[in-house]
Amino acid sequence: MMGIQRDRVRFNVGGRTFETTSTTLANAGRNSFFGALFDDNWNLQPMNSSSELFLDRNPDCFAVLLDLLRTGDLYVPPNVPEKLLCREAQFYGVLDHVRAAKWGQFDGNRLRLSRSITGPAPGDGTAIRAGPDGGCCVAHGSMVHVYDWMMEEHPPINLDYQRVNDAGWIDPESIVISACERLGTGDGGMGLFSSSTGELRYKFQVSHQNQIKSYTAGALTFNSDYKIFSSCKGRSNEYGVGVWDPIAEKQVDFFYESPGWSLGDADKLQWLNGYNCLLVATLFPRKDNCYISLLDFRQKNMVWSWSDIGTPITFDEKRVRDAIAMEGSSSICVVNEYEDLGFMDLRSAAGSVRWSSRSRLMNGKLSDEPCYPKLALHDGQLFSSMSDCISVFSGPDCVLTSRLRRSYGGSICDFSIGGDRLFALHSEENVFDIWETPPTSVL
Structure with a gap:
């Protein structure tokens, strides 16, 4: 220097x-x-x-x-x-x-299984979220188990029998958790917790017409300014997507749903920095029909939308289980229960989905357990879980380049990438895998 x-x-x-x-x-x-x-x-x-x-x-x-x-x-x-x-x-x-x-810089095609950890709670976990420092948290019922990057478990976060819907990391010391209304204390469905102690630091409230409302918080996402977005389902007319500033500790915006769109039941939220918009997806099987839209909070309108309503009856084979926006290619990728990938162009009015079956399992055999594929993006690579493995797609054409799989643990119910690691949560005994990229060998 x-x-x-x-x-x-x-x-x-x-x-x-x-x-x-x-x-x-x-x-x-x-x-x-x-x-x-x-x-x-x-x-x-x-x-x-x-x-x-x-x-x-x-x-x-x-x-x-x-x-x-x-x-x-x-x-x-x-x-x-x-x-x-x-x-x-x-x-x-x-x-x-x-x-x-x-370990080396994250590369989906070079990932190797580092270790597997059986969680302390019996039965199925519901979600896993990678932390920015290489740790993770696992949601299970009303509990969230938190691990640092050494995989040492911190005191768990207990929501007093309120079911966890989603979780996300603001920074290595702070976790946001969404849950059913009241969050166990009567005044909110979302809270900010210490990752090291499990202490509740702040309850996020929804206000409408100067009144505090009870609500259920669902899917979470964050933008580059650390604003928190959550789908909200209330008792009266506050259904939609709320926005909070965790630094100022207050609600700063709310997008109310239009007739026919279930924003409060959204399964997936994703902030798009390039478009300055929010992707909101309500997916099968929560709803019989799937809805995907982009919301512009500056103009308070929906700038792009798609639904499977009106598609041929054969669409049963194409029901969308997850969706993710790919800003680099100006498209939205969706996946169905057969691991078909579909792509929609964000530069044109929402229309048909261009489906591809090149990602299907080699033997064509699906798990007997309920399987809900998930999608993730990281450093230009697309990841899709299916049954007991995760497929990695590379390049602008999303070519299948590798698969991540181990021999036990059951179907993958969720996975997450962060802190240069991939975490995969299996349905069996709440076990999760840690995948890392080996460091480059020094000759």
Whole structure:
């Protein structure tokens, strides 16, 4: 980096002396503990060359982390517990460097099964959501079990018998959970919780005509400004999609549904940054007919919509189970229960779906268990779950390039991508898999 002085820096960590350079410390980044030693121009703050900075921390871990900053490689000696190393990395603000060294940049075609975890709750889980730091949360009935990136479980979030509908991460420390009305306390169907303690920090309310309304919150999504969007189903006339600002802790907007459109029952929400619109999808089997629309909150109108109403009766074979907008190709991808992929062009008025069957299972055999395919996008790749595997599609033509599958666990009921990991939740015993990209080998 330009402007960095090549000064040597001496640390005394737990009684052991370490000497390094400002260049090595700068590799930790501005937001790290070491970044605070630099000024705005990345020059080391004035220090006496003969002095040393004392840190009452673990010296063995410091040696590992300093070597990581020097070389980019992570070597953990047998005498250093990995959990202790991660705790120290978090203190110094270099946990992302440790994660990056443990596995490579996410690539669906190179993913390998890292481990599988059986959840503490019996029976089926309902949803899994990847956290931004490589952890995840698993919704099960009225409980949400939270794991950090080391897969250490934090205190669970308990909604007091209120069924969880959806969950999402605002940041590594904050989880938003939507549930049936009252959220167990009588005044709202959505709350902000601490991921580390499970504590309820804030209840999101819906107000209409200056009155607080009871409501059930459904599907969740977030935009780049961290605004929260949720489908809402109330008792009177507040059905639709609500918007909240978690920083200001208040409702900032509400889109009321038009006749014939079940926005309050939406199964899927997705914010489209390029279009500055919200995708809302109500899918089979919640409704006999599927509805997909784009909402423009600035103009308060629906700018694009599609429904399977009026399609031929043979459409039973094409009922939509999930939908996702692909901004790069200006299209919406949908999937049915037979793992057919369909595509609709956002640049024209909503019309027919262009279906493709190239994604079907090789043996053509479907699971006996109810199967609800899911879709996800990450770094230009499309992912689709079906039965006990996840298909990966690459390129502008969405060509099937690989499949992720293991030998047990039952059908995949949900999966999620985040923090450079893919998490797949199976229907059997609430077990979920963790898929990672191996780091590039060093010759």
